Amino acid sequence: xxxxxxxVILMLFVNIAYTQNVEKEESRGEEGDKMIRSEIGVYEHxxxxxxxxxxxxxxxxxxxxxxxxxxxxxxxxxxxxxxLPGGYVYFSxxxxxxxxxxxxxxxxxxxxxxxxxxxxxxxxxxxxxxxGILKIPGAIVGAFAPNAGSLLIAPFxxxxxxxxxxxxxxxxxxxxxxxxxxxxxxxxx
Numbered sequence: 001x002x003x004x005x006x007x008v009i010l011m012l013f014v015n016i017a018y019t020q021n022v023e024k025e026e027s028r029g030e031e032g033d034k035m036i037r038s039e040i041g042v043y044e045h046x047x048x049x050x051x052x053x054x055x056x057x058x059x060x061x062x063x064x065x066x067x068x069x070x071x072x073x074x075x076x077x078x079x080x081x082x083x084l085p086g087g088y089v090y091f092s093x094x095x096x097x098x099x100x101x102x103x104x105x106x107x108x109x110x111x112x113x114x115x116x117x118x119x120x121x122x123x124x125x126x127x128x129x130x131x132g133i134l135k136i137p138g139a140i141v142g143a144f145a146p147n148a149g150s151l152l153i154a155p156f157x158x159x160x161x162x163x164x165x166x167x168x169x170x171x172x173x174x175x176x177x178x179x180x181x182x183x184x185x186x187x188x189x
Contacts (some may be wrong), residue, residue, distance in 0.1 A: 110175030114180025
């Protein structure tokens with residue numbers, strides 16, 4: 001009886017922490033979305049419905065589906081795709097011009113959805129706080145001796161970059177699985 005009660009209490013705390021993380025991600029994403037919409041702008045185009053259809057087909061294969069996803073086209077010529085915490089996924093006009101098929105768009109979108117689903121931005125932010133603290137001594141030394149400060153900071157810069165590469169690899173791998181599960185050809189036509 002005591003073990004069961006302890007387990008219930010533990011699960012309650014885990015659920016509260018999980019809910020708080022999801023709410024923080026949604027809040028951060030909403031703030032970022034407002035900035036993007038005001039700074040870059042969203043492009044209204046008939047292909048928006050096609051993009052949404054692809055996204056909706058992909059997110060049905062997420063387990064569990066944590067966020068309510070939104071798919072938008074950014075008003076920029078530069079080919080790019082990106083995602084914000086909380087389920088905000090963007091494609092630029094430039095990348096839409098380069099895409100040769102729905103399969104290609106689904107592959108890129110699967111990659112971006114994976115970043116959101118795995119909460120890579122939160123993990124990177126937490127990691128950045130830790131490495132930022134470790135860089136403080138190098139920054140202080142760098143104020144008086146720039147070369148020495150750079151040497152002290154360099155190992156932590158590498159530490160940060162390795163983490164983002166692992167996120168990219170995970171998003172590539174899981175994005176391919178996600179697009180294939182939804183019926184898209186990860187190899188493209």
